[in-house]
Amino acid sequence: MLIRTLTTTLLAVAPFAATAQGGIWDSIKSAFVSSEKPKPPMIKVLIAHDIDAAMLEVKGKYNIIDPYKNTRLGTRFVGKAHLIQALAGGLKWGEEFPGTYQIEIIPDDNTVTTVIDGIEYHGNIYIYDIGGTISIVNEVDIEDYLSSILALQYEKPVAEEAMAAAAIAARTDAYYKATNAPNPYWHVDAKKVNYLGNGVAHRKNGVDEALAATRYMVINRVGAYDNFSIAEADKAAKKGDSAAKILAKSYPNTTIELIHKNPNATSIGNIAERDEVKSGSATKRSVR
Secondary structure, rough: OOOOOOOOOOOOOOOOOOOOOHHHHHHHHHHHOOOOOOOOOOOOOEEEEEEEEEEEEEEOOEEEEOOOOOOOEEEOOOOOEEEEEOOOOOOEOEEEOOOOOOEEEEOOOOOOOOOOOOOOEEOOEEEEEEOOEOOOOOEEEEEHHHHHHHHHHHOOOOOOOHHHHHHHHHHHHHHHHHHHOOOOOEEEEHHHOOOHHHHHOOOOOOOOHHHOOOOOOOOOOOOOOOOOOHHHHHHHHOOOOHHHHHHHHHOOOOOOOEOOOOOOOOOOOOOOOOEEEEEOOOEEEEEE
């Protein structure tokens, strides 16, 4: 049963416990927490850097924005496929954009994808003219980003609780990088995190199920969590440890908390219990 035990500090309404750390954690709260219906947390991924040109296709309706001037350049009601490149007087993507050195392509809805040099992406696309070459950034929902990178990172099947723990650790790492990046234009480099867009995501390897069941769950101590050991987690899960207990052993003195209220948290796994996990110990209690 996926994530059968969780932390008692998971909150149904309030997004964080009073013990949450300040600093970067406060930045994450201000960036991702809202009293209104939550917007999907996003991360910006550098997918091409200092290249001469790229073949770019949008598969559906989209808007074009100049993010520097904050002006709309147009709305297109049908898809488009052309080479995008930097000219002396601005960017060119089939048509020329005189005096425009950066554009943002915003799909009309999440069913519209963008293909860049043969790789398909969800989310918004930024193109920057940097000294006559272009750099391309994909701004994508963190959950879609995680589905892509974890699909390649964990190709072999593992226990459900181990995958759930890996999903929570990876989500915390992504939130940290999205709010603590030194570069204002992108947060992570696709080559360094092995991000290949939508094409490698949504495989039948348990990743998507773990992401759905743990949606918005993070470790309360903010930082980089890219050193998670799936091998050790799998061993612990097969011995009966929950995802919460696995994370407590891997990262002592931490708890699991929610960035947002998660209405779908019980849709997979039929969660019946939660754990209080501090200093590596767990105390079960029923929440029925």
